[in-house]
Amino acid sequence: MLSEGHYEMTEYIIGNPDEEERDVNRQKMPYPLYPSKAGIKLQFLRDIISRALKTLTVDMDPMPDEIRKDFNLLNLYDAYMGIHLPKNLNEAYLARRRLIFDEFFYLQLARLFQMLDAIGTPMEKEKLLDKYKNHELNTVCVKDWSDLTKSFLKALPYSLTPSQQNAVSEIIWDLKRPVPMNRLLQGDVGCGKTVVAFLACMEVISSGFQAALMVPTELLATQHYEHLLSLLENIGGTECTPSVALLTRSTSSKQSRMVLKGLQMGEIAMVIGTHSLIAEKVEFSALRIAVIDEQHRFGVIQRGKFNSKLYSASPSLRVNWRNLDVSLEDKAYMAPHVLAMSATPIPRTLALALFGDMSLTQITDLPPGRSPVQTLVIEENEIGFEKVFQMMRDELMAGGKVYLVYPIIVESEQLPQLHAATADFQSIPDHFRGYQCGLLHGRMTSDEKDDALRKFRTGETRVLLATQLVEVGVDVPDASMMVVMNAERFGIAQLHQLRGRVGRGERKSKCVFLTSSSVALNRLKVLERSSDGFYLANADLLLRGPGDLLGKKQSGHIPEFPIARLEIDGNILQEAHLAALKVLGTSNDLQLFPKLRAELSMRQPLCILGD
Numbered sequence: 001m002l003s004e005g006h007y008e009m010t011e012y013i014i015g016n017p018d019e020e021e022r023d024v025n026r027q028k029m030p031y032p033l034y035p036s037k038a039g040i041k042l043q044f045l046r047d048i049i050s051r052a053l054k055t056l057t058v059d060m061d062p063m064p065d066e067i068r069k070d071f072n073l074l075n076l077y078d079a080y081m082g083i084h085l086p087k088n089l090n091e092a093y094l095a096r097r098r099l100i101f102d103e104f105f106y107l108q109l110a111r112l113f114q115m116l117d118a119i120g121t122p123m124e125k126e127k128l129l130d131k132y133k134n135h136e137l138n139t140v141c142v143k144d145w146s147d148l149t150k151s152f153l154k155a156l157p158y159s160l161t162p163s164q165q166n167a168v169s170e171i172i173w174d175l176k177r178p179v180p181m182n183r184l185l186q187g188d189v190g191c192g193k194t195v196v197a198f199l200a201c202m203e204v205i206s207s208g209f210q211a212a213l214m215v216p217t218e219l220l221a222t223q224h225y226e227h228l229l230s231l232l233e234n235i236g237g238t239e240c241t242p243s244v245a246l247l248t249r250s251t252s253s254k255q256s257r258m259v260l261k262g263l264q265m266g267e268i269a270m271v272i273g274t275h276s277l278i279a280e281k282v283e284f285s286a287l288r289i290a291v292i293d294e295q296h297r298f299g300v301i302q303r304g305k306f307n308s309k310l311y312s313a314s315p316s317l318r319v320n321w322r323n324l325d326v327s328l329e330d331k332a333y334m335a336p337h338v339l340a341m342s343a344t345p346i347p348r349t350l351a352l353a354l355f356g357d358m359s360l361t362q363i364t365d366l367p368p369g370r371s372p373v374q375t376l377v378i379e380e381n382e383i384g385f386e387k388v389f390q391m392m393r394d395e396l397m398a399g400g401k402v403y404l405v406y407p408i409i410v411e412s413e414q415l416p417q418l419h420a421a422t423a424d425f426q427s428i429p430d431h432f433r434g435y436q437c438g439l440l441h442g443r444m445t446s447d448e449k450d451d452a453l454r455k456f457r458t459g460e461t462r463v464l465l466a467t468q469l470v471e472v473g474v475d476v477p478d479a480s481m482m483v484v485m486n487a488e489r490f491g492i493a494q495l496h497q498l499r500g501r502v503g504r505g506e507r508k509s510k511c512v513f514l515t516s517s518s519v520a521l522n523r524l525k526v527l528e529r530s531s532d533g534f535y536l537a538n539a540d541l542l543l544r545g546p547g548d549l550l551g552k553k554q555s556g557h558i559p560e561f562p563i564a565r566l567e568i569d570g571n572i573l574q575e576a577h578l579a580a581l582k583v584l585g586t587s588n589d590l591q592l593f594p595k596l597r598a599e600l601s602m603r604q605p606l607c608i609l610g611d
């Protein structure tokens with residue numbers, strides 16, 4: 001016994017459980033299979049568990065009765081009995097559901113509790129809870145957007161799709177509130193998230209504040225920077241155009257000194273950059289929104305770095321824009337809003353588990369004129385290669401541009417079956433005489449990378465041999481074909497991302513996945529059938545689990561659930577989220593639920609409970 005009421009197994013005898021297992025079997029009742037390493041005696045486990053069960057009391061459940069009733073939950077005592085000594089399968093199932101519900105519930109409760117805790121007045125807490133409950137009501141009409149945002153919208157070379165417009169309205173609704181927004185914007189590849197983020201930044205800038213956009217690669221930072229400058233050029237006289245800067249590791253030291261000074265003095269309204277933006281030396285004068293592109297590549301800690309400081313509006317920024325919408329509230333100090341963007345459509349369940357404290361905005365449509373990318377999975381052999389090379393030649397003759405994507409940069413002795421970008425760069429151009437080929441990978445300098453992408457964009461090179469560096473956000477709208485080598489090395493969601501680099505304009509596009517593995521051939525076929533990122537992300541979640549879907553970095557942020565499995569228990573998670581909202585709606589500081597409060601501080605010790 002470690003402390004009163006807390007038991008832990010520290011020693012056990014190792015034996016052969018077979019005979020005892022048969023014993024239990026004879027009773028024709030369902031029985032739990034404990035994951036026993038090296039064959040711990042079943043009898044020993046049963047003894048110790050039944051001793052533990054005897055210490056439980058019927059009134060041990062901290063969950064309020066109302067929640068138990070509303071969500072059809074077993075009493076906790078019955079759940080422990082039902083999981084260890086079920087009389088029938090239904091009882092075991094209900095017990096399991098209750099225990100899973102608790103795993104999710106306390107996590108959601110902790111996240112929401114912490115968020116409410118950071119907010120001052122009870123009225124604000126109420127409003128925030130309302131926002132989570134009725135998120136569809138919280139939008140602002142275009143006529144109430146600021147003049148700068150409206151001018152930016154008018155100057156776009158296209159109209160927003162209905163769901164882009166909704167997304168902006170939802171975000172602006174949040175920006176107008178004196179509470180830091182914490183929102184996840186997601187949508188399928190190429191749905192146009194960037195312009196939504198730009199519009200949100202304009203809204204903030206128009207009220208005398210600064211905006212920061214952080215992206216995972218220098219290539220993407222430069223692309224967004226140039227794109228924004230070209231859009232701003234259309235909106236009118238220079239005296240009212242917000243000043244925008246680029247800051248990455250490759251920014252020259254003289255330039256970066258100027259940017260740092262401009263940000264500190266409030267002369268720069270918006271900065272686009274990589275990790276460099278959260279370096280110690282970067283100080284803002286009046287940061288009000290941090291947009292984090294590819295949220296899952298950064299993670300929660302970096303997100304937090306942006307809103308660890310409080311700012312009020314900057315007097316220097318106010319002179320920059322003619323019709324500033326400065327209200328009294330802007331004089332108050334506040335932490336910046338955070339808008340995270342995710343290009344891997346994260347299934348809602350996973351989004352809740354990872355970002356239970358974030359509001360969710362989804363873009364559900366694609367810009368008009370897009371047609372699905374024709375997708376083919378082809379076996380990697382001589383015939384397959386010749387077929388693909390011919391398709392590429394046809395595409396080039398028809399005026400298209402082709403990406404060739406590789407899993408590695410240089411050949412590897414350990415993995416001789418993998419094609420490498422630099423090696424193929426020596427031989428592949430022979431297949432496409434008359435067309436220039438370019439090379440793009442992570443070991444090139446920033447200037448070399450920008451140059452390779454610029455040449456591909458302008459059409460100087462028509463074939464680009466690249467690594468998965470292009471997976472993230474690269475936007476060359478007239479690229480019309482992609483071939484992925486060793487496609488078996490990539491996850492489904494990742495391949496969908498890669499495929500999203502083509503079919504971004506009006507040109508009909510193709511994507512070929514080459515693989516030598518017959519197992520992969522079948523797995524990849526799902527990409528031929530579907531171009532819906534949410535569907536595919538779900539398929540990936542089921543096939544490979546959340547860790548692989550999100551990649552190494554973010555999977556470290558997935559909470560551990562001893563019983564629940566995110567890939568199949570998503571609906572319980574959604575209910576637990578609603579239950580947590582309901583509890584906090586009744587008592588935002590949990591004072592009315594002392595047992596729940598105690599349980600929460602035990603299960604989520606990092607949750608600041610003020611005691």
Ligand SMILES: Nc1ncnc2c1ncn2[C@@H]1O[C@H](COP(=O)(O)OP(=O)(O)OP(=O)(O)O)[C@@H](O)[C@H]1O
Pocket residue numbers: 158159160161164187188189190191192193194195343367368472473474475477500504
């Ligand atoms: N409403 C629209 N109508 C036409 N084109 C649009 C519209 N919105 C965005 N675009 C264009 O669509 C392309 C894709 O947009 P964007 O790069 O923002 O996509 P994204 O959502 O960030 O996707 P990804 O995650 O793949 O980078 C860009 O070339 C952009 O200019």
